[in-house]
Amino acid sequence: MRNMIKHAISDFFFEYETPRQVLVKNRRVGIVCRIIQMGVLAYIVGWVFMYEKGYQIVDVAMGSILTKMKGLAFTNISGDERIWDVADYVFPEQGDASFVVMTNFIDTVGQTQGKCPEVPDGKNKCNSDADCDEGKYKRTGNGFMTGKCVNRTKTCEIYSWCPNEDDRLIPEPPVLEAAENFTLFIKNSITFRQFHVVRSNLVEGVDQAYINRCQYHPTIDPLCPIFTLRDIIELSGFNYSDIARLGGSIGIRIEWDCNLDFNIKHCKPKYEFFGLYGTGKSDKGEKASLGYNFRYGKHYLENNVEKRTLMKVFGLRINIVVHGRAGKFDIIPTLTAIGSGVGIFGVATVVCDVLLLHLLPKRDFYKNMKYKNTKSNEEKPTLPMVQTEREKPQE
Secondary structure, three states: OHHHHHHHHHHHHHOOOOOOOOOOOOHHHHHHHHHHHHHHHHHHHHHHHHHOOOOEEEEEOEEEEEEEEEOOEEEEEOOEEEEEOHHHHEEOOOOOOEEEEEEEEEEEEEEEEEEEEOOOOOOOEOOOHHHOOOOOEOOOOOOEEEEEEEOOOOEEEEEEEEOOOOOOOOOOOOOOHHHHHOEEEEEEEEEEHHHOEEEEOOOOOOOHHHHHHOOOEOOOEOOOOEEEHHHHHHHOOOOHHHHHHHOEEEEEEEEEEEEOOOOHHHOOEEEEEEEEEOOOOOOOOOOOOOOOEEEEEEEEEEOOEEEEEEEEEEEEEEEEEEEEEEEEEOHHHHHHHHHHHHHHOHHHHHHHHHHHHHHOOOHHHHHHHHOOOOOOOOOOOOOOHHHHHHOOOOO
């Protein structure tokens, strides 16, 4: 064991390996080597440089989004005529990157705080007062139980805003049918700080005259920043009538992919639309809690009594995100990509060595040709017979 360790240490410190060039005349090995080298070259040129642009330094954009909805709707519910404008159907109204456009609703008018029975929807049934614990609140209820079971409705009496909302029947068609013609105007600006570049989606050619007449279309007007609500829904893969009735969620992605080695005017946005949550009709099984809705109250005083109108709003929730990437030539990533590519060329040598030394029938012969052991006490190498004969003096 001691001798093995001594030999290993001696070999490590007192031996030197140097590459030996051996020209192998073997078609199979030569073809394999060239195929691998051509594959590596194609990877470096095609993928690293042309597709991934490995010669560029990259910066990620910082962006801001401003939105503005426009459109009017007219309703006539039981003789109550009303005009709806952007202040009525957009929540919140500040023009943020995430907002809701109301397309349908259920209103409960004239609610006051008092006692009334629960809605007989099957969730809060009772047979006697014992089923209604006084002062308790059920998760499926709308108020605090008074301890009384109302025989007329077979539901518990509660202390709440009365009358209770009855949302069992959702209006169809949607109340705001005109919402499909509402328009969304998106203003987006981005900056690439590393390159000191600032861009807006109102690029060259998108002036006020163009905005006044354009409407977004993926092929005809891909740079127009004005979208109709119907187009947004249908481009995301949903059906407008279903989403308008029950509500849903849609994502709009503004993609900036800029090559700053070319003129800045070629740096333009692309709009993509994604359905995030809809009606679930395309699913195999029916989902629970379909669509998107929320509630809010309009409070007022009538005869010194506080009242409210409760609105259950169904609408389209729009979420706008910006993703920006810019690249520009730089010598450091270029040299790094070239260096890593040259290193990958060594794969061809490794594969061919495995073929020569382990798989081919003449592997022992190739091993003897590739590796040669020398000793330090050899002052002069032994020359081959052919060379010795050539050096003999002529008689």
